[in-house]
Amino acid sequence: MEKIIVIKCGGSMIDTLSDDFFIAIKKLQETGFHPIIVHGGGPAINELLENLQIKTEFINGLRKTTKEVMEVVEMVLSGTITNKLVRKLHKHGISSIGVTGSDGGLMYAKPKDVENLGLVGEITRVNQQFLLNLLSIGMVPVISPIAIGMDFEDYYNINADTAAGEVAVAVNAEKVIFVTDVPGVLKDNEIIEKATASEILRFIDDGIISGGMIPKVMAAIHSLKGGMKEAMIVSGHTPLIAGENIIGTTIKRELEAVK
Structure with a gap:
């Protein structure tokens, strides 16, 4: 299916x-x-x-x-x-x-x-x-x-x-979506639409990702290590779809992200 x-x-x-x-x-x-x-x-x-x-x-x-x-x-x-x-x-x-x-x-x-x-x-x-x-x-x-x-x-x-x-x-x-109270991973109050797992880890080290968002993105990365091609962080408080696209941050494995 x-x-x-x-x-x-x-x-x-x-x-x-x-x-x-x-x-x-x-x-x-x-x-x-x-x-x-x-x-x-x-x-x-x-x-x-x-x-x-x-x-x-x-x-x-x-x-x-x-x-x-x-x-x-x-x-x-x-x-x-x-x-x-x-x-x-x-x-x-x-x-x-x-x-x-x-x-x-x-x-x-x-x-x-x-x-x-x-x-x-x-x-x-x-x-x-x-x-x-x-x-x-x-x-x-x-x-x-x-x-x-x-x-x-x-x-x-x-x-x-x-x-x-x-x-x-x-x-x-096709993907796993983690629903949160924010519209995705934010940098300077803007949604980071796409990132690799290594970039997410760097954002944590730099303090861009902090607090309760850390376990969410780590769970997303864990799912990628388990075989998923991509994971998303989205909001449960705002519209989830714009047109045909799901709104949020997409986290990809390294190979898929650079294509």
């Missing part, structure tokens, strides 16, 4: 995605693209953990996930957040279905670092055919990044950026 796009929505973006964002997804479908959405849910998870007085901590940007924390993560990601996104998509005439890593054996994982991170996983396998089957009947899969263990007993919390990249590589997507 050609023209698959994987779209990663951060948890902080879910409640503020504009109508233009969903209209753009509908337009992508109408022009022959097949979207897949992967989402996070950090702020909502933090809020519920706090309300339940369950301690949480982050190690190198990853949430240490005990069994108690994992129950909350699954409840929020696979329940509240997935259903919220599916409802918004249906509101805009987009047929969608919420799935987790255990649905259809979608994502399998192994523990990343049990001693320090608990039930945080690394994806070992993505069921490509399951996703292609959903796309073939016009569904937009909305994936919560929870994967099942190879023993079919444990289940794991997966970083949403990483999950999006792994899914994109598995289905041979």
Whole structure:
């Protein structure tokens, strides 16, 4: 199947995605693209953990996930957040279905670092055919990044950026898009429309890219290392498409970028 796009929505973006964002997804479908959405849910998870007085901590940007924390993560990601996104998509005439890593054996994982991170996983396998089957009947899969263990007993919390990249590589997507609260990577308040991975790293060293944008561009670069030809940083607050072009920063692997 050609023209698959994987779209990663951060948890902080879910409640503020504009109508233009969903209209753009509908337009992508109408022009022959097949979207897949992967989402996070950090702020909502933090809020519920706090309300339940369950301690949480982050190690190198990853949430240490005990069994108690994992129950909350699954409840929020696979329940509240997935259903919220599916409802918004249906509101805009987009047929969608919420799935987790255990649905259809979608994502399998192994523990990343049990001693320090608990039930945080690394994806070992993505069921490509399951996703292609959903796309073939016009569904937009909305994936919560929870994967099942190879023993079919444990289940794991997966970083949403990483999950999006792994899914994109598995289905041979045309591109992976990371949705943020800014229109792309900015330099002197202007969008950098195209950059190579090495240029992005240099922008980080020079301080042009800083703060919360760093993990987003690093996830994009990670997806390129995994086999993607290009990744994009776009805004969920402004129109996503101008004419036939997606608005944002395109990050390419070195060889493709110099052609």
